[in-house]
Amino acid sequence: MAQDYVIEMLHITKEFPGIKANDDITLQLRRGEIHALLGENGAGKSTLMSVLFGLYQPEQGTIKKDGKEVRIKDPNDANRLGIGMVHQHFKLVECFSVLDNIILGVEDTKNGFLQYASARKKVMDLSERYGLKVDPDAIVSDISVGMQQRVEILKMLYRDNEVLIFDEPTAVLTPQEIDELMEIMRGFRKEGKSILFITHKLAEIMAVADRCSVLRKGKYIGTVDIANTTKEELSRMMVGRDVQLEVQKKESKPGETILAVRDLTVPSRTHNNNAVKNVSFDVRAGEILCIAGIEGNGQTELIYGITGLEKVTGGTVTLNGKDITHASIRERSKAGMSHIPEDRHKHGLVLDYPLEANMVLQRYWDPKFQNKGIIKYGEVRKYANRLIEQFDVRSGQGPITIARSMSGGNQQKAIIAREIDKDPQLLVAVQPTRGLDVGAIEYIHSQLVAQRDAGKAVLLVSLELDEVMKLPDRILVMYEGEIVGEFNPKETTVEELGLYMAGAKKQS
Amino acid sequence: MNILANIISLTIVFAVPLMLVALGGMYSEHSGVINLALEGIMVIGALCACFTLQGFDRSGFGPAHPQLAMLCAILVAGLSGMVFSLLLAFAAINLKADQTIGGTALNTFAPAFAVVVTWAVQGQGLTTIQIPNWIRITQATFGLPAGNGFLDSLIFKYFYLTTPIAVLLFFVAWILMYRTRFGLRLRACGEHPQAADSVGINVYKMRYSGVLISGFLGGIGGLAYTIAVGSGFNASVGGYGFLALAVMIFGNWKPVQILGASIFFALFKVIAAYNSSIPFLPKLEGLKDKSSLYQMLPYVVTMIVLVFTSKHSQAPKAEGIPYDKGTR
Amino acid sequence: MKQKKPLAENGMLIAILSSVLSIIVGLVFGAILLLILNPAKAGIGISAMLTTGISSLDQFGKVLYQSAPLMLCGLSVGFAFKTGLFNIGASGQYTMGAFFALVGAIQFQLPWFLCLLMACIGGAIWGIFPGLFKALFNVNEVITSIMFNWICMFLVNLLFANMPTMLASAWGASNSDRSAALAKANPGAIIPKAGLDKLFGNSSWINISFFIAILVAILVWFILNKTTFGYELKACGLNKDASIYAGINANRNIVLSMIIAGALSGLGGGLYYLAGTIQYVMEKSILSMGFNGIPVALLANSNPIGTIFSSLFISYIQVGGSAMQPNFSSESIDIIIAVIIYLAAFSLLIRGILTKILSGNKKKEVKA
Numbered sequence A: 001m002a003q004d005y006v007i008e009m010l011h012i013t014k015e016f017p018g019i020k021a022n023d024d025i026t027l028q029l030r031r032g033e034i035h036a037l038l039g040e041n042g043a044g045k046s047t048l049m050s051v052l053f054g055l056y057q058p059e060q061g062t063i064k065k066d067g068k069e070v071r072i073k074d075p076n077d078a079n080r081l082g083i084g085m086v087h088q089h090f091k092l093v094e095c096f097s098v099l100d101n102i103i104l105g106v107e108d109t110k111n112g113f114l115q116y117a118s119a120r121k122k123v124m125d126l127s128e129r130y131g132l133k134v135d136p137d138a139i140v141s142d143i144s145v146g147m148q149q150r151v152e153i154l155k156m157l158y159r160d161n162e163v164l165i166f167d168e169p170t171a172v173l174t175p176q177e178i179d180e181l182m183e184i185m186r187g188f189r190k191e192g193k194s195i196l197f198i199t200h201k202l203a204e205i206m207a208v209a210d211r212c213s214v215l216r217k218g219k220y221i222g223t224v225d226i227a228n229t230t231k232e233e234l235s236r237m238m239v240g241r242d243v244q245l246e247v248q249k250k251e252s253k254p255g256e257t258i259l260a261v262r263d264l265t266v267p268s269r270t271h272n273n274n275a276v277k278n279v280s281f282d283v284r285a286g287e288i289l290c291i292a293g294i295e296g297n298g299q300t301e302l303i304y305g306i307t308g309l310e311k312v313t314g315g316t317v318t319l320n321g322k323d324i325t326h327a328s329i330r331e332r333s334k335a336g337m338s339h340i341p342e343d344r345h346k347h348g349l350v351l352d353y354p355l356e357a358n359m360v361l362q363r364y365w366d367p368k369f370q371n372k373g374i375i376k377y378g379e380v381r382k383y384a385n386r387l388i389e390q391f392d393v394r395s396g397q398g399p400i401t402i403a404r405s406m407s408g409g410n411q412q413k414a415i416i417a418r419e420i421d422k423d424p425q426l427l428v429a430v431q432p433t434r435g436l437d438v439g440a441i442e443y444i445h446s447q448l449v450a451q452r453d454a455g456k457a458v459l460l461v462s463l464e465l466d467e468v469m470k471l472p473d474r475i476l477v478m479y480e481g482e483i484v485g486e487f488n489p490k491e492t493t494v495e496e497l498g499l500y501m502a503g504a505k506k507q508s
Numbered sequence B: 001m002n003i004l005a006n007i008i009s010l011t012i013v014f015a016v017p018l019m020l021v022a023l024g025g026m027y028s029e030h031s032g033v034i035n036l037a038l039e040g041i042m043v044i045g046a047l048c049a050c051f052t053l054q055g056f057d058r059s060g061f062g063p064a065h066p067q068l069a070m071l072c073a074i075l076v077a078g079l080s081g082m083v084f085s086l087l088l089a090f091a092a093i094n095l096k097a098d099q100t101i102g103g104t105a106l107n108t109f110a111p112a113f114a115v116v117v118t119w120a121v122q123g124q125g126l127t128t129i130q131i132p133n134w135i136r137i138t139q140a141t142f143g144l145p146a147g148n149g150f151l152d153s154l155i156f157k158y159f160y161l162t163t164p165i166a167v168l169l170f171f172v173a174w175i176l177m178y179r180t181r182f183g184l185r186l187r188a189c190g191e192h193p194q195a196a197d198s199v200g201i202n203v204y205k206m207r208y209s210g211v212l213i214s215g216f217l218g219g220i221g222g223l224a225y226t227i228a229v230g231s232g233f234n235a236s237v238g239g240y241g242f243l244a245l246a247v248m249i250f251g252n253w254k255p256v257q258i259l260g261a262s263i264f265f266a267l268f269k270v271i272a273a274y275n276s277s278i279p280f281l282p283k284l285e286g287l288k289d290k291s292s293l294y295q296m297l298p299y300v301v302t303m304i305v306l307v308f309t310s311k312h313s314q315a316p317k318a319e320g321i322p323y324d325k326g327t328r
Numbered sequence C: 001m002k003q004k005k006p007l008a009e010n011g012m013l014i015a016i017l018s019s020v021l022s023i024i025v026g027l028v029f030g031a032i033l034l035l036i037l038n039p040a041k042a043g044i045g046i047s048a049m050l051t052t053g054i055s056s057l058d059q060f061g062k063v064l065y066q067s068a069p070l071m072l073c074g075l076s077v078g079f080a081f082k083t084g085l086f087n088i089g090a091s092g093q094y095t096m097g098a099f100f101a102l103v104g105a106i107q108f109q110l111p112w113f114l115c116l117l118m119a120c121i122g123g124a125i126w127g128i129f130p131g132l133f134k135a136l137f138n139v140n141e142v143i144t145s146i147m148f149n150w151i152c153m154f155l156v157n158l159l160f161a162n163m164p165t166m167l168a169s170a171w172g173a174s175n176s177d178r179s180a181a182l183a184k185a186n187p188g189a190i191i192p193k194a195g196l197d198k199l200f201g202n203s204s205w206i207n208i209s210f211f212i213a214i215l216v217a218i219l220v221w222f223i224l225n226k227t228t229f230g231y232e233l234k235a236c237g238l239n240k241d242a243s244i245y246a247g248i249n250a251n252r253n254i255v256l257s258m259i260i261a262g263a264l265s266g267l268g269g270g271l272y273y274l275a276g277t278i279q280y281v282m283e284k285s286i287l288s289m290g291f292n293g294i295p296v297a298l299l300a301n302s303n304p305i306g307t308i309f310s311s312l313f314i315s316y317i318q319v320g321g322s323a324m325q326p327n328f329s330s331e332s333i334d335i336i337i338a339v340i341i342y343l344a345a346f347s348l349l350i351r352g353i354l355t356k357i358l359s360g361n362k363k364k365e366v367k368a
Helices: A045-052 A075-080 A098-103 A117-130 A145-158 A175-190 A202-208 A231-239 A299-307 A329-334 A344-348 A355-359 A377-391 A408-421 A438-453 A465-470 A494-501 B002-031 B038-059 B066-094 B099-122 B150-156 B162-179 B181-191 B193-198 B203-229 B240-250 B255-273 B290-309 C011-037 C039-054 C057-082 C090-107 C112-137 C141-161 C209-226 C228-238 C240-245 C250-273 C289-299 C304-322 C331-345 C347-361
Strands: A005-016 A019-030 A034-038 A060-065 A068-070 A083-086 A163-167 A194-199 A211-216 A219-225 A257-267 A274-284 A287-292 A314-319 A337-340 A426-430 A457-462 A474-479 A482-487
Touching: A005 A045, A005 A194, A019 A034, A019 A045, A019 A060, A019 A194, A019 A211, A034 A045, A034 A175, A034 A202, A034 A231, A045 A163, A045 A194, A075 A083, A083 A145, A098 A117, A098 A145, A117 A145, A117 A175, A145 A175, A175 A194, A175 A202, A194 A202, A202 A231, A211 A231, A219 A231, A257 A299, A257 A457, A274 A287, A274 A299, A274 A314, A274 A457, A274 A482, A287 A438, A287 A465, A299 A337, A299 A426, A299 A457, A329 A337, A337 A408, A344 A408, A344 C240, A355 A377, A355 A408, A377 A408, A408 A438, A426 A438, A438 A457, A465 A494, A474 A494, A482 A494, B002 B038, B002 B150, B002 B162, B002 B181, B002 B203, B002 B240, B002 B255, B038 B066, B038 B099, B038 B203, B038 B240, B066 B099, B066 B162, B066 B203, B066 C331, B099 C011, B099 C289, B099 C331, B162 B181, B162 B203, B162 B255, B181 B193, B181 B203, B193 B203, B203 B240, B240 B255, B240 B290, B240 C141, B255 B290, B290 C112, B290 C141, C011 C039, C011 C289, C011 C304, C011 C331, C011 C347, C039 C057, C039 C304, C039 C331, C057 C090, C057 C209, C057 C228, C057 C250, C057 C289, C057 C304, C090 C112, C090 C141, C090 C250, C090 C289, C112 C141, C112 C250, C209 C228, C209 C250, C209 C304, C228 C240, C228 C250, C240 C250, C250 C289, C289 C304, C289 C331, C304 C331, C331 C347
Parallel strands: A019 A219, A034 A194, A034 A211, A083 A163, A163 A194, A287 A457, A287 A474, A337 A426, A426 A457
Antiparallel strands: A005 A019, A005 A060, A060 A068, A211 A219, A257 A274, A257 A314, A474 A482
16 A cells, blocks of 8 residues: 655664664655654654754665655755754744744855844745744744744755644643644644654643654654544553553541741842742641642742752741741751752762762761861762662662763652751752653652652652653742742643643632 | 153053053953963064074065064064964864963063073073064155154154054954954854853864964964064063953953053053153162063053952953863 | 672773873973984983883982972862862962961971961961852853962062062072972971981982872872762762752862862962971962962862872973983973873773773673
């Protein structure tokens, strides 16, 4: 049966030093379809699309366009074949204007000098036609994330691309913006464009895709028609086993207030308004409280203010009755706070230190580990070994392994081991499962629940709605620096949360 | 009044090397490579140009066609600086080396190389290369009578071909950076090389261009410095390669502001030279070795200026970070 | 359970091999350069460079004597590297240290060990500036250091000119462009020889400064690797954000580490100028000893114990370099040093290549 495939990627193998990112993968895109590419983190989806877009060259395999074999050496070749890509981390030059970003690489010139008139007209025409509102002269660093994504899409349309690749496009959007994007994609499909859409979110695939190909650990698992499949089947193909979609936990029995935040105001580093505006809430012993919201609404600054990484300009933070608003980070740690940071490479670890040195990062000054300024490395080694055993932290050479060479999951386990072993009253965990595979996620969730059952207060910040719905006992939604709603996860829905996260609603 | 004319013309002649080298640094950094080797590039440019001038002097071509010879020397300065900068480009771009260390290596190499070569050519102990007198543009070049008035001092006391060439290069540099496709792509490579790569721009080639342009401008700057100092080339450019970097930072990596900053700094250098003639400067009776005090001035002023401008620097975001295609 | 690393992963071995490789390439380059410049005399030049250092006890004494300030400058640059900073201002700190030492010796007639202490203080003061400007105003520390190198040179000249007791002319000599000879001005300030000169064939150079330097190297090693202070400094250098997260005061540590680095370079200046054989001449260009601390640190990969050996090497070829005159200028040695620095810039790459070669040649080890 002859199929009209606009793109075929046949037996593609792409290797990087030490890892086979794509292992003999075959992907076929029909003309005019929306084809989802599903897989966990590290499955190889982005790599495969980067090969298609000419950013990487495969070690083996061929690519065919409209049945003819082609070689795509760089993005220019891909563009010439009509292939375009919207990247997960936008590839926009922040200090350039929207127009400059769109024309970069395909500029109109006369004797080398830039000509803007015809480019401007074409951009505005495309913007009208597809409902992609942009301001061509705005500087990219000044515009919203949603508009930045529209610029990325216009980049593709400007180059008359017919095959459009979207790499995790919804990670930075509100539920309403996601619906808009789906509509835009359906519009493209009606015009006969073909779409490849990378994601790990099952709901989106079920909503908009025609077919879905699944990758797992670099290998191709299979392709299914969305009409004939279920979320459970896709999930099973993605991880290779039945996934625990629910978190097992007992009813929570909250005790006294451990953390009290009152009228907290924290300035922003990037703009003149405050990032956190008069925020107040409590976290009690024996409960998990989650701050939910779209990235960039002040959650980062809120945590920085509570943990001491940023100075607060108003309000108070009280831990077990003690005012720590202006205390140093070390004082907060001694007062019973532990912090699993958002960025494990930036804050959580000194990557070039060995594992054992990282294990004592928060406690090297304790008399247990030093005497008159001289570190007792024997004690450090014993301590590290105990934590490695207890928390199953895997590494090449045990405590002397350099942290940089450990996997993301094990690096995170090391941080969690260190922070939990401090036996804190308050455990602050910011996106603790970001970028980890399902096995590691399950483990970390169970650790957080165990802390809560042991009577600790857990303050969680998460961007993953799945996690927000199943892990905490209470949810607070943050929008533009303020708490706009409090919810019981058992009594609310993702849609309702989405409305609050987008600022469409607010509890008074 | 003539003193004022002298001061202005001397300021211009000292501002020229600062501006040229700072523009060179700007090109390099806008493409994403920190060029600490400007000091060494200036030395190499000056070395080769001065030998060229000596050669023209001896062959008689120089005195016969002074400005043509001078033009050749300027080209030699630029080209030799460009070739020398290849070493930095190769290390920083292909080998992804530490750009600070690479620059330091070249800065160590250049003066030593200059001394060794000069020693070998001129003989032991003669480490200064003299510059011939005919390179100066005088009234005679234009067929005008010699004079001593204000205008004569202003225009002709320190008039060398490098000055109008520098003005020309300033405009070329500005237009190239902000009005052409090349400039747009170059700046993209220094701000967000992954973005540039994803639209098909060859980041490596662009960065090579940035460094080579900085080598070209730096080499000419070395010659211009040697002319400004006047006593011949002595394997040193007095830290001007680093002063130029300060000018670049003070000028916020933009050509017009760099021009202003160069004039500002050159003024302080000149005040040192004229300290006894300027009426409103403190006399400082009894202080011995006043010249050391005045020679310190440009560096002290640089520090003060940097204190005020560094907080909000708009350095190219990706500068100093080697570009690796594999990183995403 | 004892952990044993396979050869290819033994970082220290690879680093040493990488340094040795840089040295060989540098020497070969220098030899080729000499051959090009003056083929007839090149052979004499090369052999002078390579053998003068051990040609006599006196010369070897000179090697040891000169390696002491080099070692200290190397320790200074290396210490700063470990804490994430490039101490290109070592020259200024060295000069300021020398100045303070001489002031202590001539102006205040102090004994040598107090003068050395003053040298540390002088260098430490000058070392504060790059760290302070960086921490407070975000000024690039490389440019600050270089500006302060120049400021120091002019400042010291200015101060000397206005402190007549410091000059040689005040102590019976005819010239006023240099500091007084310590033999006349304050013999008690000269660093003792402790009989070493007899050991080295009545060498006029050797004194105990070499051993002082080694003691300091060991002290620096101890601080970096065994103390909480060293733990904090290295953490700041490797990841400033993580050290803030850990409650470490990163800005304070940056300034402290530059103070220590400055003190080390300053001590080097003191050791050199209190030997009694050298007088401080009003300079027109920045003293090169501080800059030479950079290749010393790079060759040793900033390891304090390694610095002992790399400073001996650089000192050795420098002694050879001065013996190469009049056929070749001693700057030829600087060219070799420049090549070594250049290679150090991509040492990561060299180490990667060496690692690949080593792991390819070995059979696969089975991990416990």
